[in-house]
Amino acid sequence: MLSQKQKELIEKIGIYFEEGMQPAAARILALLIVADQVSFSFDEIREILKLSKSATSNGINFLLNLKKIEYHTKPGDRKRYFTWSPDNIINHFREGIDKILALSILFDASLQLKRDKNTHSAKKIAEISDLMNFLHLEMPGVIEKWERKRASKP
Amino acid sequence: MLSQKQKELIEKIGIYFEEGMQPAAARILALLIVADQVSFSFDEIREILKLSKSATSNGINFLLNLKKIEYHTKPGDRKRYFTWSPDNIINHFREGIDKILALSILFDASLQLKRDKNTHSAKKIAEISDLMNFLHLEMPGVIEKWERKRASKP
DNA sequence: TTTTAAGTTCTATATTTGAAGAACCAAAAG
DNA sequence: CTTTTGGTTCTTCAAATATAGAACTTAAAA
Structure with a gap:
């Protein structure tokens, strides 16, 4: 799913983003930027970054608030799929x-x-x-x- | 020595500087910028900002390291007098x-x-x-x- | 209407950070 | 030499932050 190099980049970019947000949120944002996969569910983020539910939830909502990320849904699927919003x-x-x-x-x-x-x-x-x-x-x-x-x- | 307004400014500017250094160092730098007095000794800084010796020492050395401040000495006086170095x-x-x-x-x-x-x-x-x-x-x-x-x- | 899925919120820790104060040290003064 | 001054370093201690995990909530599915 993620190569070793991608994982390393997520950490490095994450460290930049830590200036202004908590580490977990920074890693989430970096993941959404670096990965090839276009969108990730709550649990995918959680698993990949080995975060707790609360850290994941708080990180996601923090980023949604700042409009750094957004989400879409799929018909017949209650999950939200999060993507980076680079436009602004x-x-x-x-x-x-x-x-x-x-x-x-x-x-x-x-x-x-x-x-x-x-x-x-x-x-x-x-x-x-x-x-x-x-x-x-x-x-x-x-x-x-x-x-x-x-x-x-x- | 310092007016109320100057003290408030030291806090406000200090908060900006906190991005990148510890609060005590940020206040020291802000003091040296805002004050009319051109240079301050270790103990003056300590007293004005109500810091411990260690916080003062660490803050000063941090700022010296980054060349944000410098010091001069006076003949027959062991103290160092610190001033802001705005030039760079x-x-x-x-x-x-x-x-x-x-x-x-x-x-x-x-x-x-x-x-x-x-x-x-x-x-x-x-x-x-x-x-x-x-x-x-x-x-x-x-x-x-x-x-x-x-x-x-x- | 009960169960399940998807997330949120709450409580308890762990970690990090910053600062206090005492002990220490080196150079100069006496 | 021995005392004092000007600071540094070391050892706590306190507070702030971040995370874990469990309990809870809500809406949809069964």
């Missing part, structure tokens, strides 16, 4: 960029509280905040550029 | 981008293992990997653009 992945990057913007706002606030706005440190805060803002502004253009490139040579 | 902050963004690249490599590896590279999922993996790569390639240009803008109107 660009959103993921947007969220990352928004987070940078939020931090830049805190840096600005810190600058406003500085007695002396001309120290090296204060100027650096302003600079970093400006950079974060700039990145936030530039990002849509970069993604657009990528989309154009991609549309031209598919 | 652009590096911080580069690291973030490098991390994205590392993930794209794992996605590529996953794609290589796919039996059928023409499924929706496989094509999406390719697409995401390509986007991550593109971001990695574009970033230096974006930062350069920012530097030019900044040089022109300082």
Whole structure:
């Protein structure tokens, strides 16, 4: 079903995803990305990843909530079959960029509280905040550029 | 020494920094960024943040290791005085981008293992990997653009 | 209407993480 | 030398997180 290499990749990708979700959820997501099989039932996920029912249930619902995965059903079959939903992945990057913007706002606030706005440190805060803002502004253009490139040579 | 607002900012910025370091280290870094005072001794940090010696020591060394902070000494004074080192902050963004690249490599590896590279999922993996790569390639240009803008109107 | 299947939720642990405080150490001061 | 200072390291301890497994729920099937 899963080759050794695929299992290893699930672990490696899982570790990346652990930044932001519990290990079990991270492995579930990685499984759905890496596997050849297009969809997995609750129990298949459970068995393959050797998780308890609760860890499986919680992980799946966490991922459904974030819309990282979705499920479909089959007529005359009560099970749900889960698949990765890759389509809103660009959103993921947007969220990352928004987070940078939020931090830049805190840096600005810190600058406003500085007695002396001309120290090296204060100027650096302003600079970093400006950079974060700039990145936030530039990002849509970069993604657009990528989309154009991609549309031209598919 | 620190206003209420500054203390609140240290907490808020600290929470951002917790992604990637332990809370105590995050607060130390936030303190060195937010405060007007340019440098702090070990015991000042300890007292202001109400940390134990071990938490202070570990946090400081963690931050020194990552070169997020540095210290200087004064003649006839054994203490070290710690300051934020903002200068390689652009590096911080580069690291973030490098991390994205590392993930794209794992996605590529996953794609290589796919039996059928023409499924929706496989094509999406390719697409995401390509986007991550593109971001990695574009970033230096974006930062350069920012530097030019900044040089022109300082 | 009883049983079964598919999952959820609850309770009990296990694991991980972070921090406290004491013991320790090395260099400088006395 | 011996004491003090400035910190580090070691040994708990506490809290947060994650998981297991059992008990429960709900809807469909028998």
